[in-house]
Amino acid sequence: MSNSKEIKNRILSIASIIKITEAMKMISIVKLRKSKESLLHFKKYSKHIEQLFQNILFSFHENTDILKKNNYFFSSKKNKLFLVITSNRGLCGSFNSLIFDKIHEIIQKKEDSLKNGCIFFSIGKKGFDYFLSKKYTLYDYNKNLLNNFSDIYLFVQKIIEDFLSKKISSIYLIYNHLKNSLFQKVIVEQIFPISIPTFRKKKLSEYEYSILEPSNIEILDHLIPKLISVKIFKSLLESYTSEHTARMISMHKATENANDIKRNLMLNYNKERQTNITKEILEIISGLEALI
Incomplete structure (x- = not known):
């Protein structure tokens, strides 16, 4: 994924889909x-x-x-x-x-x-x-x-x-x-x-x-x-x-698949976050070294 914002938006959309499929399952x-x-x-x-x-x-x-x-x-x-x-x-x-x-x-x-x-x-x-x-x-x-x-x-x-x-x-x-x-x-x-x-x-x-x-x-x-x-x-x-x-x-399987996608997106989101945090720390350290 290109950035954490896109992943977060996808997680929110998948979460709303899970709510819909669970509701449809209960109605059925x-x-x-x-x-x-x-x-x-x-x-x-x-x-x-x-x-x-x-x-x-x-x-x-x-x-x-x-x-x-x-x-x-x-x-x-x-x-x-x-x-x-x-x-x-x-x-x-x-x-x-x-x-x-x-x-x-x-x-x-x-x-x-x-x-x-x-x-x-x-x-x-x-x-x-x-x-x-x-x-x-x-x-x-x-x-x-x-x-x-x-x-x-x-x-x-x-x-x-x-x-x-x-x-x-x-x-x-x-x-x-x-x-x-x-x-x-x-x-x-x-x-x-x-x-x-x-x-x-x-x-x-x-x-x-x-x-x-x-x-x-x-x-x-x-x-x-x-x-x-x-x-x-x-x-x-x-x-x-x-x-x-x-x-x-069908709705039960759709909910399970959506949960799997959500878990994978959460992993990607956390990886992206860790990458960004590591990058920022390295930039701060590089800036301090340049001052010294």
């Missing part, structure tokens, strides 16, 4: 706790909805042809819709880049896939900006941000309508799932068409309903939008949990 910890709590409660609700749906499906075990003819369980080879959950803000490490790498991998698997009809919709600003920069085909929907269950339910009704009218052949959900505090995995889940389960005779008695009103099909028509909305909202909460964890770790 608070948000992570809330997100984990919400996810825990919603998982219980999601589990019951999925169990109910499975029980209704098991009521068709004697006549699976009805399910096979139903549009919810059948797809054509046309447009594929990918619902991608990303963050609205940055500074969260590799959270978004993992999603984008997975999308790139999906596209590379199929030659000329963009022309063959891959459509993308992002729940999150970062994904939306990425798709615009890559000039991917975007799903036509007036709301980009879906932050609550009611918005998601309206969106699901729209994509189901497009699926049943065969504008979309299949729908996939892509999001980050937190496996542990240090590792997150990108999940690619098919939500449409719904796969028909294999029915085992031994387990049927556990799930069979004696009376279903108004009818199995009508109950399915009512339950499927709710089920898909629950799946997407649960994935959104899991993505929030992964995002806050990634940002917390």
Whole structure:
């Protein structure tokens, strides 16, 4: 460094950065706790909805042809819709880049896939900006941000309508799932068409309903939008949990790196100070010798 004043200014700027990164880390910890709590409660609700749906499906075990003819369980080879959950803000490490790498991998698997009809919709600003920069085909929907269950339910009704009218052949959900505090995995889940389960005779008695009103099909028509909305909202909460964890770790590492830089600058500052003091002492001694 050229002089101690420049080093001192850099130390002050690094100290202010440390305060910011520590504050952001604490905010992420608070948000992570809330997100984990919400996810825990919603998982219980999601589990019951999925169990109910499975029980209704098991009521068709004697006549699976009805399910096979139903549009919810059948797809054509046309447009594929990918619902991608990303963050609205940055500074969260590799959270978004993992999603984008997975999308790139999906596209590379199929030659000329963009022309063959891959459509993308992002729940999150970062994904939306990425798709615009890559000039991917975007799903036509007036709301980009879906932050609550009611918005998601309206969106699901729209994509189901497009699926049943065969504008979309299949729908996939892509999001980050937190496996542990240090590792997150990108999940690619098919939500449409719904796969028909294999029915085992031994387990049927556990799930069979004696009376279903108004009818199995009508109950399915009512339950499927709710089920898909629950799946997407649960994935959104899991993505929030992964995002806050990634940002917390990222800010923790940034604080550690800033502290290392600050320590090195302090060493350089002290060396510069010692050099200046030694230089001044030598000048004083030289001046005294000249007088003598």
